[in-house]
Amino acid sequence: MNAYLDYQAAKPVDPRVFDAMKPYFIEEFGNPSSLHLYGYNATKKLEESRQKIAEFINAPSPDNIIFTAGATESNNLAIIGGALRNKRKGNHIIISEIEHISILNIGKYLERQGFKVSRLSVDQYGRINLNKLERLINDKTILISISTASNEIGTLQPIEEIAEIAQKHKVWFHSDAVATQSSVPIDVQKVPFDLLTLSSNEIYGPRGIGALYLKKGVRVNPIIIGGGQEKGMRSGSENMPGIVGFAKAAEIMKAEINTEAARLKKLRDKLIEGILKIPKSYLNGHPEERTPHNANFRFDYIEGESLLLALKDENVEVATGSACSSKTLEPSHTLISCGLLHEEAHGSLLLTLGRFSEEKDVDKIIEVLPEVVRKLRVLSPLTPPKFLEQIKKEVN
């Protein structure tokens, strides 16, 4: 069995979730739009599921929840739909430099549509600066979109304070909660988000389904037009097995998140402690204000790509760069924004834990990584001669 340390890229569906979904593929296949018994049962289950998603984030009502096909679509609906909805009020949007690629690309798209997009910089740990944020707001600002945390370096953002600033200036606050959903509880009545992106797979639900929370009174323009499902904000026949699975995943996560977060934090801290024993290794992201399941490292003189491949040979599955685009050879935009040099960013390794991670997975990487790093450094043209001599000796 391989050690899987890439939960940020993909999570297996929880078997309890799969069991809950099963009947909705074959036996209970009704369309909520139908007037007969199958349709009635589907409508009932759809609204029960919406209620469970609302409870997961402590939303006042199931009416606050719109189902989408995933987090990327929710981000599009929130930001593009929100921008178009408010274009008479203003044309200025604020995001951070370290948002998920979907949000960065939505920013570029909106600029081509005539909107102005400010990109807030971050400190060395990846935290935004609240004073800078407030100074960026002007009378044309309609939306701030800053994720609850980075899915890459795990750094938590000061979301309560961002929400406060947004409220003070009467600007909508959207947040992509994907990076924190599986290990940090969300309470939309405590933090007054206007819009919040949720993913099903991030909480061990099926892929191809997500949701957008909208605060009471907040409406966005649809980006998928049709039969008027989801209060006209997202058309298309409802993906019932997906919705039922997502709801079950939310129910389980709500019940277990605190225990799970504590367990993951312990594993993560063991991981960090073990890996930082490697000479010239560093933790990326914030040392304390980070998600319980995330550890991101860099190692002088070597590349993340070679690390990933060498670990593959040791049956350890990891990621480099950002979780969703390891295939590009660009260094992580997040690490560059944190002030790392290109070669430092290229030497980074992203380790993410999840519900089915065990202590033996952590032990495995702690055991094999020092020798993997040493070997790569021996081969690297970047390793300084003196250091090379020292690590060459260690081989004997």
Add this chain to the structure above:
Amino acid sequence: MNAYLDYQAAKPVDPRVFDAMKPYFIEEFGNPSSLHLYGYNATKKLEESRQKIAEFINAPSPDNIIFTAGATESNNLAIIGGALRNKRKGNHIIISEIEHISILNIGKYLERQGFKVSRLSVDQYGRINLNKLERLINDKTILISISTASNEIGTLQPIEEIAEIAQKHKVWFHSDAVATQSSVPIDVQKVPFDLLTLSSNEIYGPRGIGALYLKKGVRVNPIIIGGGQEKGMRSGSENMPGIVGFAKAAEIMKAEINTEAARLKKLRDKLIEGILKIPKSYLNGHPEERTPHNANFRFDYIEGESLLLALKDENVEVATGSACSSKTLEPSHTLISCGLLHEEAHGSLLLTLGRFSEEKDVDKIIEVLPEVVRKLRVLSPLTPPKFLEQIKKEVN
């Protein structure tokens, strides 16, 4: 067991499809964007699946296929994405009056964006007129969108001739193939569509997944922006279980469509023959040029809504009006376009058959419907006195 005659609204997943999908929820959960083994396996399966969808419609290459979250999204991507892509060439689009509600609403949306949309009328059987179509084309026309058939009255459109006209005038031809996918083979090399919408659930695959076929050289603007998946035309992590299920459904349908169509046609003809024995009953749509699984009737003096409810009491599940919006009380726009009066359209009943329909389902409705119709007519204020006397007698 209820007799289910509403396959157009929702289809159960074929158990063979479900078996094929199963491993991709829990064991094989990789993200195709990841560089490790799970990611590699996912990429391989993604491309194999794309190949199967291509084979289903005889597309020359898997590169012609883009996965979406369903037919509504595919229609949006094709028509909105296609219109925006070509806006420098022209701003005129042609659809028919009897398109699916998603296409009708996309038409209204594009009009608000400054496009001109012509809505081609249909004859009493729901067929478009090719001369009228050609006369509507002008030098600003960029796209024609006409479905392969009506999902409501089953009438097949002359798609080969439409494609020929579109080619002659160098206008893109998009078609929503949802109404014919399950019973009429599609060959995109024989009928040169530029864009074709496919749904997974329509061929007994899972919900929440669909595809758009694009002829070589045809590209559309994305409507969901992000990580650049699906050649930049549709971002978001791939819904692997959905994609695998859709591909399996396509493989089965390709192998069985001819046998299945013949079987359905036989059942449908029995249905039509049996039901037209009811006095003052009529078939909606074309008598011959119709999909093998569709039968749509109207009955003088009564309403489809009451029919639906009365049949529910007899454990027969049917639809009234259009399959996707039975909940609205509007009469079917398709039947009105065919020249029916409002009261005639209101009296219509949509019966659709599918892979798991059996002769006993057909027998059941043929058995119960005459008495259901008679009883409703006895109660109806619209029934003329003379006819009322006649049917009252039949009760004894």
